[in-house]
Amino acid sequence: MRASAAAVWQEVHSERRRLVADLAGLRDDEWRRPSLCPGWDVHDVLAHLVDTARTGRVVFVRDLLVARMDFDRANANGIARHKRQDPRETLEALREAADLTRTPPARLVTRLVEAIVHGEDVRRPLGITGRYAEHAIVLALVHQLRTPVSFGGGRERAAGLRLTDRGTGAAWGRGKDVEGDAVDLLLAVSGRPVDRQRLAGDGAPDLAGTAPGPSAPDTAPPR
Known part of the structure; x- marks a missing residue:
């Protein structure tokens, strides 16, 4: 099963916008709820999504070099870069980045994996039902x-x-x-x-x- 690049990006952009809508009314304590990602809370996952939405191939390589080829450290640095003190500001940052088409040096379908899996990483602990094509x-x-x-x-x-x-x-x-x-x-x-x-x-x-x-x-x- 294959899909064009345009179709993949359409799904990714739609999912980012749906996630923004789903998280818009969270209470302060819900942002700190553990996600399905070990060690990350809901706000961490959101900041990670902002980071990956804004990271293209060149920036990805640069960030990995800064992290001394440590992917965990690179991810942590990306979260720190985009995690605002007020989670609502981080959410607004994802809204602003929702339609970007930047990607690291990986197959484009990984954008779908990210959008769906990370979407469930935060939705399930919050009791929110995801809606995916x-x-x-x-x-x-x-x-x-x-x-x-x-x-x-x-x-x-x-x-x-x-x-x-x-x-x-x-x-x-x-x-x-x-x-x-x-x-x-x-x-x-x-x-x-x-x-x-x-x-x-x-x-x-x-x-x-x-x-x-x-x-x-x-x-x-x-x-």
């Missing part, structure tokens, strides 16, 4: 299944499993069965914790048991 989730999932964990993907996590999208019946891989909504499969493959009851099949415990994992599927390799 099915084809966008599938594009992101297929990319994660093909990409090694060391490069921000989840290929090893899905090894020996057959993943089936409960909504469409589409399936990937061979081995023990795991059935779930596509977004849950994407999160689990990306190393996020997924409620065991959201997955079915004899391979479900194996996939659900792979979390936690890398918390930033934005670049290669990840945080």
Whole structure:
């Protein structure tokens, strides 16, 4: 399954705007709620999204050199750069950056992975239901299944499993069965914790048991 660059950016831009709308009414304490990213709260993830929206190839390489090739440090530096004292100002920064088309030196589909996975990183702890285009989730999932964990993907996590999208019946891989909504499969493959009851099949415990994992599927390799 492929999509044009214009179609990918349209989905990414739409998702950024939806996330801004979803977070607009948060209480002060909700910004400090732990996200699904280990060590990051909701405000941290938001600042990271601002950073990646504004980071192109040249800046990405520069930031990585400044961080001495340490991706964790580069991500932390990016968060510090864009995290405002008032989370509402950080949210406004994402609103202003929503339609940018900058990307690090990685496949464009990683922008979809970032938008959806990080969107769920903050929405699920806040009890907010995400609304994603099915084809966008599938594009992101297929990319994660093909990409090694060391490069921000989840290929090893899905090894020996057959993943089936409960909504469409589409399936990937061979081995023990795991059935779930596509977004849950994407999160689990990306190393996020997924409620065991959201997955079915004899391979479900194996996939659900792979979390936690890398918390930033934005670049290669990840945080």
